[in-house]
Amino acid sequence: MPRFIPLLSSLFILSACNATLTPEQQAEVEKLSACDKINALVKGYSNEFNGLKSQKVTNKYADIWQAKYQLVGDRCQISQFSGQQLAYQCQKGFNNQVDALENYKEAVAFTQACLSPDNWKMEQVSNGQSVRTNFHLENFPIISIHSGKTLAKMNNTWSTSFQVGAQPTSYAK
Structure with a gap:
């Protein structure tokens, strides 16, 4: 994949129209747990x-579609x-590494808790500047948290991202 595509993706996020759910839809989304959302993403x-x-x-x-619910940050999309x-894909920005890693650890923990009963495999790769955890199970999409x-x-900025889909194109190595 060309290197400019991730940049274009970020620009599309910023240019997307704000779609809002009806109050009834929003109330239903707020009732969903993280596990409900992850299971819906895997099935979806x-x-x-x-x-x-x-x-x-x-x-x-x-x-690019705005997603109806968020798991990490508040700008999730389907692309x-x-x-x-x-x-x-979701992404949340931070001013420092400590906050980004805390958010990453929370996302890994709730994802692992949701998937472990189904025997998903977890792999983690780190290089000191970044860390990625992938969850995979045969015949299912990969869940990747980075x-x-x-x-x-x-700025000295950091981010945490959450993705459900095909194999991510870049890994922390």
């Missing part, structure tokens, strides 16, 4: 997350770049 992957999509933005590179599989320093030049 096979039907292109159709029940989880909201507002759509399209351009020549990708189709499909030209001819590729869809992925549910925390690391961003490429921002102006």
